[in-house]
Amino acid sequence: MRNNVSDLENKVILRQRAEELQHKKNLSAKSKISEVEALKLIHELEVHQIELEMQKEELIYAKEQAEIAIQKYTELYDFAPTGYFTLNSSGKIIELNLAGSQLLNKERSKLIDSPFGFYISNDTKLVFNRFLEQVFTVDEKECCEVNLLLENCKTINIYLTGILSENKKEALITAVDITQLKLTETALRESEQRYRYLLDNLDVGIILHNRDTSINFSNPKASALIGLSKEQIIEKQSLNPTWKFIKEDYNILPVESYPVNQIINTKKALKNFIIGIQKPESLSFNWVLLNGFPVFNSYGSIAEVVMSFIEITELKKLQIELTNAKEQAEAANKAKSSFLTNMSHEIRTPLNGIIGFTDLLMKSHLNHNQTEYMNIVNESATILIEIINNILDFSKIESGKLELNIEEVNLFELTHHVVDIFKYHADLNKIDLALHIDTTVPNYIFVDSIRLKQILVNLIGNALKFTKTGSVQLKITSTINIENEKYSNLHFSVKDTGIGIKKENQEKIFHSFIQEDSSITRKFGGTGLGLAISNQLLGLMDSKLELKSTYGIGSEFFFTVALERSNFKPTLENESVKKEVEIKVISAEDCVGKKILVVEDNKINMLLVKTLLKSILPGCIVLEASDGEKAIKMYKKEKLDLILMDIQMPHKNGYQTTAEIKHLKKYNNIPIIALTAGIMLGEKEKCLESGMDDYVAKPIIRRNLEEVLYKWLKKEPSNENN
Structure with missing residues (x-):
């Protein structure tokens, strides 16, 4: 508009100048125009001509820009993702863009002058009519959601926004397809309802x-x-x-x-x-x-x-009950251990006297019948000791407290000794007891000798028990262990020609306190623990006991265990030293005049220990104390060389007595040896921890007592007590 005004003003100016020039031309007829004025007039005309050309170029550029803008607006209008509609007050479509025609799925030319409400579904037509009325009534933006019903019976959800045009005669409407959004909202709502239902339930x-x-x-x-x-x-x-x-x-x-x-x-x-x-x-x-x-x-x-x-209220109650049950079980286990300890002590204490005195009697001058009777008494007491040991071993294995003591062992000596134990009994019953060791079997091995001996004793003892006639054979063979060449796989087999075991009973005989049947128990006796303990001991050695048996013909118990071989080779020098030590032990020449205090509350055991001491060390002086208090008084009074201390005594037990003696100012480090009938796990360690120097278990074996006496009596105390 501004350029048009400028053009008009320039035309007026040019008109005025042209008229002035015409006027001057008319005057020139009367008077001549100077050359200078003519040149100025020509210059002004040229300048105005240039200005007119520049203005023309600006007008052309402005027209091009306007056409570009119109084109851009048209493209934006047509290709916008939102549908644009222009409706009159009756709801007819006056104008629409390409997106709008695509939304209604019809050509744009066919939609002009058609009522927009025709495409609205019946259920939302009332909403649309109210919306259109509001747009023309209220001069504010209005919105609503309606459904479009297309030719293919497809329904889509659209969101309409409308506003009145400047001329107040038309409504400018935008339409956005929100079908997918509505589906998402519905899915979210259903999901929320579903999860809320889950949370609530x-x-x-x-x-x-x-x-x-x-x-x-x-x-x-x-x-x-x-x-x-x-x-x-x-x-x-x-x-x-x-x-x-x-x-x-x-x-x-x-x-x-x-x-x-x-x-x-x-x-x-x-x-x-x-x-x-x-x-x-x-x-x-x-x-x-x-x-x-x-x-x-x-x-x-x-x-x-x-x-x-x-x-977890019920679980917590159950936990409390389990805790109480556990505490009760632990208390019961402690009570069982205490009972076994006391039982062991109470039974082994009189057996100590029986075995000790029968052993002494058998070495005296007895006639044939007396010797036979003493053998029966001694054998019965030994069997009773074995039963007690089996029960205690079973208890220790069950509690997982039994550990193997691996040491270097002469396998040949051990097995010959086991066979020698039963040789007399086998010969008496006219049973051929044989030992066969293959040439491939190593002489020295690393094993718990006591437990291996216990297993073999159980197996051979059982075989002899159930064999009336024929033979019992212990056979040992060996093969090299493939995984470790230092080890040998030793195969032990105990085969008999006894009564055999029925097939249906072969499994249960390995269970605790169970034998083949009750008649066997009545006829042959036994606790039913021997095989169970043997199998459990083999379990500690990564092995197990196996059985082959034919009822009425015989049985074979066997096991294979991997044991490390030893390179030890005995020499004549070693054997001579061994014999010399044995002579020194039993001679006890250095023990003459030694004062030994025996602290023991049981009169029979006191008599037995005194008798053994006089037999082993004829020149020693034996003093007596029946309880811990008397032992302390005796220690203060006498100059002692060794104390043999019982553990369970009235007033003061052996542990307390030992502690008090060792805290005396006049204590001179004399050896204190424990004498106890308790053989539960940790008994020896407990004695040593309390301050005792060594340990002898009851029933007292003469050889064990000899070794302890020789070991400690040849050591002189560092200080003397008065």
Whole structure:
């Protein structure tokens, strides 16, 4: 517009100048125009001509820009993703863009002058009519959601936005397809309903805490466990809850240790936290297993805390019951151990006297019948000792307290000794007892000699027990262990020609306290522990006992165990030293005049120990004390060389007596040897820890007592007591 005004003004100016020039030309007829004035006039005309050309170029450029803008607007209008419609007051389409025609699925030319409401579904037509009326009535933007019903019976959801045009005669409408959005909203709503249903019906309490620990959500299970309604729980803070949290020790949990506070303070999840919830105005409480974790916002701060908990009240009660049962079982186990210890002591104490004195009697001048009777008494007592040992071994194995003592062993000597134990009994019953050792078997091996001997004694003893005629053979063969060449696989077999075992009973004989049948027990006797203990001992050696048996023909018990071979080779020098030591032990020439105090409350055992001491050390002086207090008085009074101390005594036991003696100012480090009938695991260690120097088990074996006496009496005490 401005350029048009300028053009008009220039035309007026040019007109005026042209008229002036014409006027001057007319005057020139009367008077001549100067040459200078003519040149100025020509210059001005040229300048105005240039200006007119520049203005023409500007007009052409402006027209081109306007055409470009119109083209861009048309493209934006037509190809915009939103449908644009221009409607008159009656709802007819005056103008629409390409997106609008595509939305209605018709050509644009066919939609002009057609009513827009024709394409609205019946269920939303009322909404559209109200919307159109509002657009023409209220000079503000209006919105609504309607459904379009297309030719292929397809329904889509659209969102309409309308505003009145400047001339107030037309409505400018935008239409956006929100079908997918509505489907998503529906899916989200259904998902929310589904998960809300799950939360409401879960048997797990769920609580959401805000950053300030207040509660903004809880499900019905949480309300039931806490004892408050959903409305009562909401907005409760951990600082002022109406319920109480109880620790596992039944004390009140401090506020700073509340689960939500722990999570907020540490910013870490809380897992498997056991806590009790005491309901309001109630003395009872529920135990729950709680888990929680923080939810962080985009800034890395905690937005909320999610807590879940399940009720474990019944499990907690069961745990308490199990704990009580465990304590009772442990108490019962301690009582059993105490009973076995006392039983061992009480039974072994009189057996000590029986075996000791029968052994002494058999070495005296007896006639044939007396010797036979003494042998029977001694053998019976020995069998009783073996039964006690089996019961105690079984108890130790069951509790897992039995350990193997691996040492270098002469396998040939050990097996010959085992066979020699039964040789007399076998010859007496006219049974051929044989030992066969293959040439490949190593002479020296590393093994627990006591336990291996115990296994072989059990197997051979059983074989002889159930064999009336024929033979019993112990056979040992060997092969090299493929995994480790230092080891040999030793195969032990005890084969007999006895009564055999029925096939249906071959499995149960390895169970504790069970024999093949009750008639066998009545006829042959026994506890039924021998095979069970042997098998358990072999289990400690990574082996097991196996059986081949034919009823009425015989049985073969066998096992294979991997044992390390020893490179030890005996020499003549070693054998001579061994014999020299044995001579020194039994001669005891250095022990003449030695004072030995025997502390023993049992008169029979006291007599036995005194008798053995006089027999082993004829020149020694034996003093007596029947309890710990008398032993201490005797120590203060006499100059002693050795004390043999019983463990279980009245007033003061052996441990207490030893401790008091060692704390005396005049204690001169004389050896104190324990004499005890207790053989439970740790008995020897307990004696040594209490300050005793050595240990002799009852029943007392003469050879064991000889070795201990020789070992300690040749050591002179460092200081003398007065």
